[in-house]
Amino acid sequence: MYSETIAVNEMMTKNVDSRLQRAMQEKTALEFKIRRLRTMQSTEARRADAHRKIVVGSAVLAATRDDPELKRAIARVLHAQVKGARDREILGLPPLAQPEVT
16 A cells, blocks of 8 residues: 555656646746747837838928928037937038047
8 A cells, every 4th residue: 555655646746747847848938939029029119210210311301302491400400419420421411529638
């Protein structure tokens, strides 16, 4: 009878171990799926942001063709806000003055 009890306990332990292992594998798969979905979400947000910028830029450029005052205002904003040397070059802006080293 004692050996039968041990055998039942071993079967129960193996069953629990098996279920635990399966649950851990499912957890790992779900964590992977969550990471993949978050990456997709982030990528989609970046795409939407880039598209928004393109649409706004196109609309502003179109509006400046017919409105010289708006064109000057946009030029002032760009001159004040665009700091990157490459960005300034692309927009035809002069380089920013380099601070003197003392």
